[in-house]
Amino acid sequence: MRFIETWTPATLIATRDLTSSIREFLIRPESFDGAAYPVGSHIDVAVTVDGRPETRSYSLIGEADRAGYRIAVRRAEDSRGGSHYMWSLAPGARLTITLPSSLLPIDWARRHYCLIAGGIGITPLIGAAQALARRKAEFTLHYAVRSREDAVYLDVLGTLLNERLVVHAGDEGRRLDLDSLFASLPPDAMPLFCGPMRMLDAARRAWTGAGRALSDLRYETFGSSGLLPTEDFRVRLADRGIELEIPRDRSMLDALNAAGYEVISDCRRGECGVCAVDLVHIDGEVDHRDVFFSENQKRANEKICACVSRARGTITVDMLHRPDAV
Template sequence: MRFQDNWSPATLVSTRDLAPGIREFTLRPDDYPCAPYALGSHIKVGVLVGGQPDVRSYSLVGEAEPQGYRIAVRLAEDSRGGSRYLWSLQRGAHLDVTSPTSLLQVDWQRPQYCLVAGGIGITPLLGVAQALTRKGADVSLHYAVRSRREAAYVEELAALLGNRLTVYAADEQQRLDLGRLFNGLSSGATVLFCGPMRMLDAARSAWSACGRAPTDLSYETFGSSGRLASEPFKVRLRGSGEEIVVPRDRSMLDVLNAAGHEIMADCRRGECGVCTVDVVDIAGEIDHRDVFFSEAQKHENRKLCACVSRAHGVVTIDTLERADAL
């Protein structure tokens, strides 16, 4: 497996509100301090949802600090319960966390770095901006938010980057034109992106239209984001015809496993493809929320990542024919 989870108990040592609906949590594992973690790292946090244990993944904010791990959590309106649980905790609360893991690759030899964040996607990029600035790199950050009052860490970023930070506030009719931005980059420039799925789709499309190499666009997204609102849907199993309802606050992966169908999984972020299941039929629409499959594969609707993707209606799947996805 790509991910080896090393869990340890931790204490919530502090919280602070960054913006309306966004709260920062500082978690100190019992075995802290630990070695500095890679840029763009995330940790998994044990939560309780409906009284049952569950796991959520959060990007670490900034570079390693002696106080502990910092995460910023948006209290999502369509939350599956993880953000509500964390927001209910008080200082001194105990919970379990994993060691940091990073999938965001930073090539330190590039002539120019362009960081692009959408909303809470700023969290993994703050540490990247800190490290690149310290190294004297040519770096800029483009930050798209619904409003300036919801722009977490904007003061810290402004002090760090000065006029190399550009904030695009939707309520001020400011729009981030990704095509124009990418066309203006120098040859050999690289983009590091983190934001919701729709914004990632737009970024990949604009990047390709500019004739840039796909490997020069690195990205992370949050698996809870999708094109469609989360709502209950049905999963029908080919062969048995059994139908299972997936509530709006649980993943298909967790519901299938709870029903005894043993779907393998690894990252639980829609990145590794281990939890892929075959789609036999769809009466409705699939909301692919992964970054594992290409746009063409998603359009075919032949497979989906059970850890993050959802549906509207009824999706018929086969959990057995999965060897080619592993």
């Protein structure tokens, strides 16, 4: 598969608060030449959560910058600990990061595009907007936020896009209506979406409801965004009589592996399905946070992606049945 990671040492050059809860980080790897990277690229950053090494993925902001890689991190109270680690860093901190890679394949042959961002999901779309503007493509960027004060990079985007930037601020009564937006798009339009899981589900429903092919909707989401609050839950291993507590700041994948029950993984972002294990019983509720399974598969609750998905209560999984058939 594609997820070959090359880790490299880097330095945190500078930070900048964009809002009271979103901070920009400028990170420069040791050997850095400012080379261009694909639209929608992200880097992984090695973080420490409760003394444990973990990794977090962050989208790169904008096209290549000779100063280094820019990411933005929202300090989330219900996060799994990565954002708190990032916010604890001061300029000069040493980091280990991966080189940029993109999971957002874009068909550049289209004439019309539609960019849709929800909250911090704006980050990968800034580079997309720059690339599309350079190509003189026809597109509008719809940016949904609770309040305009939560919006970031409005100065950059406003200068670049003018009236092609539409901010949908909930507290101004200007909610994003995906049904009418998609209905208004030309037939060849390709939407690029990045936002929380609940918004992605709505976008998928609206897109297919408009009679469009789901394969045309390009999207990213964040592994930390689910439909339920992030909380501790329990995993019972069928046939082994073992039950594990999954703390709120740890993934099920990491907890199982740390306890010696190996689950293979690849992307660790809910995208490849390699870590999927069979669900055999649910005493509570499952919060599927992956973008690998379809809505129908999620409703069927037969498998769960251990890297990002969570639950409320206790779930029983069977790890003997590997997901070769997913």
